[in-house]
Amino acid sequence: MFRRAPDRIENLVTFTFDGQPIRAAAGDSVAAALLAAGIRVCRTTPVSGAARGPYCMMGVCFECLVRIDGVGNRQGCLVPVQDGMRVETQQGSRILSAEATA
């Protein structure tokens, strides 16, 4: 669906999405890097559980929420991808720390 522009293939970094290694260009947002890798679903909604993926790419629609390095509900389109970053599907609502919700 998306193809990387020829001038955006330098300075490659590697991050993981749900454990799967993905190559991206430094400076990509997490959401752009996911789309470029052909990943269209990055979360499920808290209310109905429906699948969602990046949409507005400018920080307003909150469709691209992901877990990044263990922190939930990060907006993928606003976070530059980093080498070694651990990105995961955001399943439903954000999980708060276990001892606080016991």
Next chain:
Amino acid sequence: MALNRQHTDRDAVVVGGGLMGASLAWGLARKGLRVCVLDEGDIALRASRANFALIWVQGKGIGFPQYTAWTKAASAAWPRFASELEAETGIDVSLDQPGGFTLCLSDREMQANVDALKRLHNQPHAVSHPYEVLDHSQTKALLPAIGPDVSGSIYCSLDGHVNSLRLFRALHAALKVQGVDYRADHVVDEIKPQSGGFLVKGSWGEISTPKVVLAAGLGNARLAPMVGLEAPMKPSRGQIIVTEKASPFLHYPVVTIRQTDEGGVMIGDSEEATSADLATDHGISSVMADRAIRMFPLLGDLNVVRTWSALRVMTLDGCPVYERSEAHAGAFMAMAHSGVTLAPQHAYNLATAIAVGSTPDDILAFGTRRFHVPACA
């Protein structure tokens, strides 16, 4: 929906389609009246869309014991109300009544709250409500996420909350089921008493009705004198902060913090005497946020997704006003800032009183006469 019924078909016009007007219109229709609701449009000052959604009993009725009784009965009627709405519309309003907390961040705050509840219970003709005073560790047993700054709490088993946006939608869906003639964008400019009832006018035209019910919130102040009533109000703005949805951590509503059925956390609920200015005040919202984080430190990690402010329908003493016009038979007015808590009372008891045209004592107490006599005891 028939938009052009003849006026001979109509038994009552309700002015206002918020929680108050919709509850009353639904109740009147269920009593067999043919009802028309004249509502404003999308930019109405709509407390029904901005409220904090608590069903709250604790502390209500200082100086006004009938208000304690009225509110307790509302809390008790909520399960029936919610299930009847769901049966009629299929909409679940997420009623949850596990009891509710007031959290205190100092011993002084704690004492002030305990003193207020003692005053409520020691006043003449007091109506009691259950409550427990809990220290930090007793509170922590029920609310594990509280922070060390919480010195204690007051718990009342009658308190609860709902999804109030869904409540508002359910009431409007129920109006449709009952065949109520609902008209949006029908601002009422004038109500003229005439023989056998009233002529209600606006830029959209006019309709006549034997009964008119003013449920226009702050708009009642303007409309009431047209039917021989007065509706004194005072300004009261409330601000609310809403966070992103999070996994459930708060299983009881707190008077200023609640986690909705869908996971978002609402932080409220300032009371500001102000003009009709709806701009949010960041000074006040930061105090609200700071207190909320001291109560529940994990809130500090959550993103805020929106804030808003709204104007309460606040009467002079904060208690509801219900009154029948003596000068013009068939005219009624109703206003309250507790449109969620009291919705079942409005839908059942108040609507019945309006439908049959006689006012029982427990409703008479809420007339404006109380503002005219010197307060005793």
